[in-house]
Amino acid sequence: MAGIKSINLDGEEIYVFNSAIYIFESSSGSTLEVDMIVSEVTLRKYQERDSLITEIELEDGGQISSFMFLKAVPGKLPRLSLFCEIDPEESYEGLLRIQEDHPDFPDIEAGITLEDIRKVEMPNEKITLKLNLPINQVEWLKERKNKELTELFRGLLEEYLERIE
Structure with a gap:
């Protein structure tokens, strides 16, 4: 199974803690899907977007460039999930294929904690305090x-x- 070496979203390389790239095959067709554990800062930056220009370098040296759509996937950790229709000119050799009736999605959250993520990139948050002071x-x-x-x-x-x- 091919893994992701690096990923660029709209021309910016992002830090990925863990990821999975696979072909999801259903009765309505097949899609290329990318699930990634990212920092909270990265999630906030991209989560409201509908689509992204995505460039993926695979560990086996392959390259995938595509216009991908963002979808919400629940999880305990900050996660971006992207998908696009399969390009009929691409071979997608070495990618995991998951059928609709056997959804064995890779567990990309295993072994990663929010504390590990925050050691790499700690988000800042605005706060308003109401104090009673002299x-x-x-x-x-x-x-x-x-x-x-x-x-x-x-x-x-x-x-x-x-x-x-």
Whole structure:
């Protein structure tokens, strides 16, 4: 079974933790499908897209370039799943074939945790806090720029979390 060596989405190479590429054969036809475990940052960047120009380099040296559509697939880990119709001019030699009546999809989540993914790329998230503080502290906070406060709170939280763990 051929594996993915690298993948580009709309011209940008993405980091993939694990992946599977296969032909899904059903009564309505066959599709080329690519399932990937990616970082939360990558998922957020692409999840709202309908389609992507996809360039795949296979481990056996093969290349697949296609306009692929995004589909939602539930899972515990951040995942992108792409599909496209089979190109009749391509041979797709070495790719796993999965029939509709025997859906033995590869388990690409095995052995990977969200903590492993976040060690590679940690997402940032905006948060709004409502605090009840003395007026002099509120005034001091209002005089600071957002970037300065972000760095301050990040440092304070890291110190605090190290102490309690």
